[in-house]
Amino acid sequence: MGRPVVTFLSDFGAGSGYPAQMKGEVLRRRPNAVLVDLSHEVPPFDLLTGALLLEACVPSFPESAVHVAVVDPGVGTARRPVCVVDPAGRRLVGPDNGLLSPFLGEGAAVFLLADPLLVPRDPSPTFHGRDLFAPVAAWLAGGGDPARLGPRVDDPVRLEGLSPRRTPGALEGACLAADPFGNLLTSIRRSDLEGRGVAGVKVAGREARLVTTFGEGRPGELLALWGSGGRLEIALREGSAALDLGIARGAPVRVALA
8 A cells, every 4th residue: 555645725825834734734643645735825715716626636636545625714613524525435625615516426425524533622713724624634544434534414515606507509607717827617517518519609708619729729719628627618829818808707608509
C-alpha cells in the first residue's frame, strides 16, 4: 500500500497560515501522507466556484485519496459536517452546504461526522477545517471506514443550477464561472445530450460556433467547445469571453439539439 494522499481546497487564500495548519493536523496523525493543494484561492464564500474546482480536480487523483474541502460561511452554526463517499468510492470531507454537490450523484453515501470516539468533540467554532475536517481526513487516510463516522444523511444540501433544463429540442442552462483565461464554464454537460447532436449554441443571445478546440476559431471569434471536464465552455479565440460578453455568471446558454 502506497503513501496516503490528502488534498485541500479552501477560500483561505494561499498567503494565509490556515492551509498550513490543516496540513499540520494531518501530518501529526499521518506523517507519511502526501499532501496536495487543489486551490486556496476560491473567492471568499463562493460555494459554486469551489464545487466546480472539486469537480474538475478530484477525478484526477487515485480513488483512495481523501479530499478536504472548506468553503464554509456557516462554520459554527447548525450546518452539518459530513463525509461524502461518491459512487466511485472517493471520499470528501467538508460542510454540508452544497460545496460537495458534484459528488452527490445516484449511489453516493453521506455520513454525519458525529461519533465522539472518532470526531473531535470540541472543535473551534470558527476553524472546522483545522480542528474537525483535517483530523477526520487523517483517520480516513489511515484506512478508516466512513460508515463509522456517524449516521447516514439522506437529505444533503445540493447547489442549484449545476445542470440544465431540458425543453423540446433544446437544453437551457447558464454560465457558472470564468476561468483565468476568461473562458466561461456552463451548466451544460456533454452527457446531457444523451447521444443527440448540437444544432447551435447561443449565449446571452449571441451565436457561438461549436468547435473541437480553441485553434479552430478565428481571432476574436466567439466559440463553444466541450472542455476537458465534460462541460460546455464559451471562449473567445485569443481573448476573454467573460470580458467580451461582460459576464461571468448567470448569462443564459441555449443548446439547440439536432
